Amino acid sequence: MSSVRHVRGFDIAKPLSIFTMVGVMLPLILLPLASIFIYGTSSGLDKFWQALIAPEAIFALQLSLVTSFWATLFNVIFGLFAAYVLTKYKFWGSNALTVIISLPTAIPTAVAGFSLLLLWGPYGLLGRFTDQYFHIMFTAFAIILANIFVTFPLAFGVIKPVFETMSQSLEEASATMGATRWQTFWHVTLPSLRGAIVTGALLTFARAIGEFGSTILVSGNLASRTQTAPLYIFAKFNEGQVEAANAIAIVLALFSFFIFSVLFFAQSWLDKK
Amino acid sequence: MNIAASFTDISKKFGETSILEDINFDVSEGEIVVLLGASGSGKTTILRIIAGLENCNTGKVILHGKDVTELPARERGVGVIFQNYALFPQMTVEKNIGYGLKLRKKSKNEINKKVDELIELVHLEEHRQKYPSQLSGGQQQRVAIARALAYNPEILLFDEPFSALDAQIRQKLRREIRHLLKQINVPAIFITHDQEEALEIGDRIAVLNQGKIEQIGTPFDVYNKPSTEYVATFLGTANLILGVVNNGVFEAENIDLKLTDDLFFKNGQSVKLIFRPEDVFLRHPENLTQNYQKLIDGWIEEISFVGAFERITVRINFKNGQLITFTRPKTETENFPLQIRQKLEIGLVRFRIIPNFPLTHERSAKVY
Numbered sequence: 176m177s178s179v180r181h182v183r184g185f186d187i188a189k190p191l192s193i194f195t196m197v198g199v200m201l202p203l204i205l206l207p208l209a210s211i212f213i214y215g216t217s218s219g220l221d222k223f224w225q226a227l228i229a230p231e232a233i234f235a236l237q238l239s240l241v242t243s244f245w246a247t248l249f250n251v252i253f254g255l256f257a258a259y260v261l262t263k264y265k266f267w268g269s270n271a272l273t274v275i276i277s278l279p280t281a282i283p284t285a286v287a288g289f290s291l292l293l294l295w296g297p298y299g300l301l302g303r304f305t306d307q308y309f310h311i312m313f314t315a316f317a318i319i320l321a322n323i324f325v326t327f328p329l330a331f332g333v334i335k336p337v338f339e340t341m342s343q344s345l346e347e348a349s350a351t352m353g354a355t356r357w358q359t360f361w362h363v364t365l366p367s368l369r370g371a372i373v374t375g376a377l378l379t380f381a382r383a384i385g386e387f388g389s390t391i392l393v394s395g396n397l398a399s400r401t402q403t404a405p406l407y408i409f410a411k412f413n414e415g416q417v418e419a420a421n422a423i424a425i426v427l428a429l430f431s432f433f434i435f436s437v438l439f440f441a442q443s444w445l446d447k448k
Numbered sequence: 449m450n451i452a453a454s455f456t457d458i459s460k461k462f463g464e465t466s467i468l469e470d471i472n473f474d475v476s477e478g479e480i481v482v483l484l485g486a487s488g489s490g491k492t493t494i495l496r497i498i499a500g501l502e503n504c505n506t507g508k509v510i511l512h513g514k515d516v517t518e519l520p521a522r523e524r525g526v527g528v529i530f531q532n533y534a535l536f537p538q539m540t541v542e543k544n545i546g547y548g549l550k551l552r553k554k555s556k557n558e559i560n561k562k563v564d565e566l567i568e569l570v571h572l573e574e575h576r577q578k579y580p581s582q583l584s585g586g587q588q589q590r591v592a593i594a595r596a597l598a599y600n601p602e603i604l605l606f607d608e609p610f611s612a613l614d615a616q617i618r619q620k621l622r623r624e625i626r627h628l629l630k631q632i633n634v635p636a637i638f639i640t641h642d643q644e645e646a647l648e649i650g651d652r653i654a655v656l657n658q659g660k661i662e663q664i665g666t667p668f669d670v671y672n673k674p675s676t677e678y679v680a681t682f683l684g685t686a687n688l689i690l691g692v693v694n695n696g697v698f699e700a701e702n703i704d705l706k707l708t709d710d711l712f713f714k715n716g717q718s719v720k721l722i723f724r725p726e727d728v729f730l731r732h733p734e735n736l737t738q739n740y741q742k743l744i745d746g747w748i749e750e751i752s753f754v755g756a757f758e759r760i761t762v763r764i765n766f767k768n769g770q771l772i773t774f775t776r777p778k779t780e781t782e783n784f785p786l787q788i789r790q791k792l793e794i795g796l797v798r799f800r801i802i803p804n805f806p807l808t809h810e811r812s813a814k815v816y
């Protein structure tokens with residue numbers, strides 16, 4: 176800081192830098208977000224409401240919520256389990272596993288969807304044997320699988336560091352007091368992870384509900400059957416029904432705002448207790 | 449006295465490194481045994497073996513007559529007060545204390561009653577609904593003790609419980625803990641690297657050096673009758689003079705000191721004379737203590753004032769000009785002031801002779 180010239184009174188650097196920052200954010204982030212609200216409500220709230228309660232739209236929102244829910248549930252439980260195993264036990268290949276679990280962050284979602292197709296599709300590696308008994312691709316299950324794939328590392332990534340910093344002596348104290356492993360996990364370990372679990376779940380859910388790239392490949396994008404909310408936006412826009420697309424876009428945007436506010440404001444509360 | 453716990457021939461290796469060797473001691477009912485040793489001497493490892501958090505390679509852990517060596521920690525019923533207390537951060541003081549009883553499927557009523565009783569015992573009435581992060585270090589420690597007492601532990605184990613607190617609080621807590629332990633009469637093992645703490649808290653002290661117990665005895669004995677040089681120097685300042693024993697007399701250059709203790713040494717055996725700074729007496733006409741022996745003459749090299757007493761460095765009448773230090777209380781300082789280069793006759797009130805082992809591995813042979 177010694178190179179900065181400190182002047183008594185008005186410091187021009189402050190308003191200038193804030194102005195620049197907002198100036199960059201405005202066209203890149205703030206205006207696009209604002210425009211969906213401005214456009215979506217420009218032809219009246221009534222129209223907006225009609226677009227929202229269209230059966231296809233409701234179905235798309237529901238499908239998104241349900242598939243994201245299952246993907247979140249799976250990834251939180253698995254993330255918790257994987258974090259437990261990888262911090263408790265050191266074994267040959269444990270570092271490699273940590274890297275592999277984190278890998279999906281780096282894979283383009285279209286590639287994720289494509290690879291699922293190559294595995295479970297009718298001519299896929301496994302799909303060619305299973306296709307005669309049941310179908311996975313182009314069903315809601317495919318959407319869940321795709322969601323699991325792309326959100327795989329999120330909960331794990333939040334929970335593992337908490338496990339690592341958690342004092343081992345808490346669990347040992349619990350054991351000396353007479354607790355079984357399971358009792359210790361339930362009464363001591365899990366409460367310490369509450370904040371991380373909630374954060375991990377919200378991140379996973381938020382990411383899953385907006386997933387597009389992988390879903391469009393594996394779902395088949397059939398309206399009222401396998402069309403999630405983001406796919407609905409894309410489809411309606413392509414059909415020229417901009418209001419319909421916009422209504423759902425607003426819902427998704429509000430939903431993300433909501434999740435991030437919860438994350439932001441509840442974080443300190445969750446960590447404390 | 450009834451034996452509450454005993455540990456026999458315990459040894460432990462981590463990989464190829466031997467961490468503990470031949471650990472043998474027991475704790476009587478209501479007794480406080482202190483494990484005193486430098487950092488890394490294996491104190492925590494002994495405690496973890498007793499608690500069942502670590503296996504031992506050989507040896508037995510016996511609690512109230514029952515061999516628990518093969519039992520997991522949760523079946524041993526031992527109370528551990530960890531170095532950082534390890535209170536459960538999401539539980540209130542009450543919940544922390546009641547946890548052991550809840551695990552034992554006690555009724556709500558029974559738990560509440562016991563928790564009330566313990567909260568009163570450790571004086572935490574106003575804090576019962578607080579979380580550990582809202583408590584001071586001393587209060588957290590009392591919760592940790594109450595929590596361990598809730599399920600009537602076989603023995604209490606303290607792992608340096610004061611190391612996280614500042615010096616002044618430490619002194620106060622020492623007395624509190626000793627008082628509490630005597631009140632409830634539960635046997636305890638107390639770990640520390642602080643010799644003053646050990647002397648104040650322990651009924652007996654086991655001095656640990658590199659995984660071996662060098663000596664175990666009352667604070668008076670380990671301080672005044674150290675059986676090894678390590679014990680002598682670890683428990684305070686000690687003067688050491690090399691010599692030999694002949695017919696019950698310690699001989700060195702200009703020293704002939706008659707041995708008073710019935711220790712058995714071969715004639716001509718190489719030994720060390722050990723004495724503490726406060727066990728030195730000066731000869732002057734007014735100061736006629738009956739029970740001291742003349743050691744040697746010397747000349748005062750340095751006098752320093754150390755608050756409650758005076759510390760004096762003396763060059764004794766040896767060819768090598770060896771220095772020894774002694775201390776004397778304020779009353780004497782005022783009545784008989786000393787000057788630098790003054791000649792003195794030095795006598796000893798209390799001293800100790802230990803075998804001199806030139807090689808450390810020979811140290812394991814002890815004097816009894």
Ligand SMILES: Nc1ncnc2c1ncn2[C@@H]1O[C@H](COP(=O)(O)OP(=O)(O)O)[C@@H](O)[C@H]1O
Pocket residue numbers: 462467485486487488489490491492493494
């Ligand atoms: N789990 C472990 N693995 C390997 N070495 C250990 C382990 N625990 C302790 N040690 C070693 O054992 C020695 C004694 O440790 P410890 O019992 O903690 O000593 P203290 O409590 O007296 O400081 C130390 O040298 C320490 O490095």
Ligand SMILES: [Mg+2]
Pocket residue numbers: 491492608
């Ligand atoms: Mg230790």
